[in-house]
Amino acid sequence: MAEYKAPLRDMQFMLNDVLELEKHYQSLPGCEEATPDMVSAILEEGAKFAERVLSPLNQVGDQQGCQFNEGEVTTPDGFAEAYQAFVEGGWPSLAHDPEWGGQGLPESLGIFINEMVGSANWSWSMYPGLSHGAMNTLEAHGTQEQKQTYLTKLVSGEWTGTMCLTEAHCGTDLGMLRTKAEPADDGSYRISGTKIFISAGEHDLAGNIVHIVLARLPDAPAGTKGISLFIVPKFLPDAEGNVGERNAVSCGSIEHKMGIHGNATCVMNFDNATGYLIGPANKGLNCMFTFMNTARIGTALQGLSHTEWGFQNSLAYARDRLQMRALSGPKNPDKAADPIIVHPAVRSMLLTQKAFAEGGRALIYFAAQQVDRSKLAETPEEKQEAEDLLSLLTPIAKAFLTETGLESASHGVQVFGGHGYIAEWGMEQNLRDARIATIYEGTTQVQALDLLGRKVLMSQGELLKRFTKIIHKFCQSQADNEPMQPFVSALSRLNKEWGDLTLQIGMKAMKNREEVGAASVEYLMYSGYITLAWLWARQAEVAMRKLAENPSDADFYHAKLKTARFYFERLLPRTRTLAEVMLSGADNLMELDSEHFAF
């Protein structure tokens, strides 16, 4: 019953009008061929694939889940065929280097496609998503030979990849990991240990699986400074680079979990498996962090995906379901009742989802532009500027969009009433699937510490200032734009407050480090609301400009203005609570002895 339709109209609005992607691509060497027409054609093809191939498999994937049998994992019906079609369509290679078989298109384009793929079927999208992580690792740190052997197969989609980080006793705290790598005589390593929560660790979609594994060399220092990265393929490549001998890595079991049933979450056992060092010894964690930003944008996308999916389906239901009359009198007098979309409380849930979906899209696309710029901009200064902006926005995007994704998915269920709780409608699956996103790739709490502690305070507020300056400039540019004033005045006030709050917390943190942790989650969410306010104000500004041209699709732009108003009047006030709580200090959290939480 549930379905997904790619929001191409809104995507085009973001790309062409708000973020001026044509100008963006023209400014980056090597991206000139990503013309609006070409981008449009690619998006339309991606939309077809997402809507026709992946969306119909979303509920099947949840109901069947993955099956485990003696080390083998069978994915749900249709998953393998869809992956084959994905490979044949050339999608895995889209944004990769032609040297390894890629199409050399900008990374951002891959992200726009991933939005549709992920919204249509998040569980399925994780298989190529994890490959992408492995490809990034190899691309950044692999030797030429390693790239030739593994990267080309991943880029073509013939093989898939994984990232093997977590162990039973350590997830966030990777410094504690125990998996060992013993050097062998031939320059390879023997990897031993057990990894858990390995997404796509085993499956039947592709001929080989390339595991990127964090492990410790025998002489490695303790903690995070003694971790190295290894390639451990499921099948060792033979002399021709094809699938050869089976390696001593196997899937011990798969987890029974709340959602994302279509993706296999594996316990992976490495039993003296052959592995190859990537990058310098003991620098594995640093190597991983070089592309953590991109990986986290990938998870931020999950928040957007569930928001968009829930919005589309609950909107359809709210227009269709007849129940009660509008408080101001019947809107549908010929029928037994009005559609529930007449009720303000239902509208509030729909508009919340809509505002988070379209605001979140703008945030992810803006971040995607920074990914492009950080890689391809003309000068090192521009690259660094994009990198800095990205490093500030990444924890915000990851945590804020997955938290609002969870909230939105829950609203989607609520709009359906009792039917939302029933499996057949798909709404409860959307909520179950969404629940993991605030946890993996660094929990909201970890992102919050990263933002406030590492990014903002450790840079003495410098990284933040660069962003607030962008917002400030936007507000200045609108000083004479009368209809924009309701947006601009609120935004500009908050932008100033953001700096003030940061200063106050920074001062407190100098006396007590716990103040950082105590303020961090509220600080992050506050930052998210301002960031989206800026992006909604930008959308409003564009909509006003477009409306002045009397376009035939004026309704679209009016809807943008009304949604922007909703965002500013009903979501942005959440900053009031967040500001008050983040200043309330650490004592109210720290003073209760851990033994006295319950009696």
Next chain:
Amino acid sequence: MAEYKAPLRDMQFMLNDVLELEKHYQSLPGCEEATPDMVSAILEEGAKFAERVLSPLNQVGDQQGCQFNEGEVTTPDGFAEAYQAFVEGGWPSLAHDPEWGGQGLPESLGIFINEMVGSANWSWSMYPGLSHGAMNTLEAHGTQEQKQTYLTKLVSGEWTGTMCLTEAHCGTDLGMLRTKAEPADDGSYRISGTKIFISAGEHDLAGNIVHIVLARLPDAPAGTKGISLFIVPKFLPDAEGNVGERNAVSCGSIEHKMGIHGNATCVMNFDNATGYLIGPANKGLNCMFTFMNTARIGTALQGLSHTEWGFQNSLAYARDRLQMRALSGPKNPDKAADPIIVHPAVRSMLLTQKAFAEGGRALIYFAAQQVDRSKLAETPEEKQEAEDLLSLLTPIAKAFLTETGLESASHGVQVFGGHGYIAEWGMEQNLRDARIATIYEGTTQVQALDLLGRKVLMSQGELLKRFTKIIHKFCQSQADNEPMQPFVSALSRLNKEWGDLTLQIGMKAMKNREEVGAASVEYLMYSGYITLAWLWARQAEVAMRKLAENPSDADFYHAKLKTARFYFERLLPRTRTLAEVMLSGADNLMELDSEHFAF
């Protein structure tokens, strides 16, 4: 792995110290035998049953779910035996009239027991919970003969009951229901129609099931004024009142749903089934509303149950799980890492759960006292006063505690990190189970309209004033209590604001009815935060008094004070956002045409 321990210490604190239950019971005719010792003994027995019999079946119930086979429903392993033990323990009869085999204890005592039963295993608790609804209907509206035939069997627990309201096309809007009741020659009726979402509609726990069914007589007026109530037993009683002939009511299927898998949610087909009218014709909905308050307190309990369960289990994990170091330096230097309870963001999630659990307990117990008073107080005035207070507090308790229950259950998952998403720990089940509570028995949105529209505005603010007066008196009584001032000043300011906000919304609503709906959900949540603030201030006041006596368990009272502080400094500020949003008006919700939500 997960388990439940009845929070007897906190329950006793609420009962004996905060709500002075001894005084309460002594003031009610017929409740004198509910002495503190007796109450204590009953609670301890209830705790044993909940911890030893029901808690171990909670995860089993989720994993196995109910099985449907040709009209029969099999409950999970152990459910039937547990029900047998429940009946043998005399629990169903606890708070019912001795005339029908009850023990005549006050209703409130039943609610305290239900907290433990529901927290240990919500799905299981719904079987006796639905019986309770059927018993209340029969007690209030049945004839002597109907009570003799059905109520006695329900009170003994030999039979169970259901409430059959919802149909596929109507849940909230019961005026649309279509199930028909045709009079038969013998004074009975022939009931035909299909009901959905019937909890405990079919199962293997008891010998007979007594359905209370809403249906329409042939000449009934349209809408809610043409609904009547019928008894439709699964088996018609024979001449001796035992199980006789099978009636033409059957379970067509059970729903596959997000959670509460251990409870059968049934499609019930009535195919000219024999039914008996209860109460006056066409007054069925009024009859139901006479005890809706009690039923909704029952669902409010679900919010508390999942909050308490999630709190207990995530607290245990947070003390045990070693990961990272405290920002202010190692707290556990001998081990590889500190327990995660050292981190402020983890503490925040634990304290949120704790504050909602203990505040929610106080609210439910206070409401339970009003249930007693509304039935048993000496004078009609006192009864009415309790009834009024209850009718104001019921939508708050139902919606606020189920919303905070959902939030708390989600925090419980988050504290566990990735492990929270895995079935074996039980945290994700707790969240799935919690998700239904904001929907059934009237959604949060319906409760919000009931509170603001029907209770507050339709009484011209009178019902609200009676409650704010109670809060005001409490604040006045603490005027000279210096250490209480941080609590009292905030509470007293909000209490005044509550009235002001109500007035402003009331004025706007006179011009535009949609303003009520547009403000209602925020108004309800705001009301909930103030109500809990009052109850937390009361707990703090008692704790201070107790501490002055230098008790041996001073830690318990100190923890109360610290949790009260946490509540006032970190949860109560949510009223800032709610107040601003509820005043933002209906336009930002209503101006977008329903055709223009998406393009």
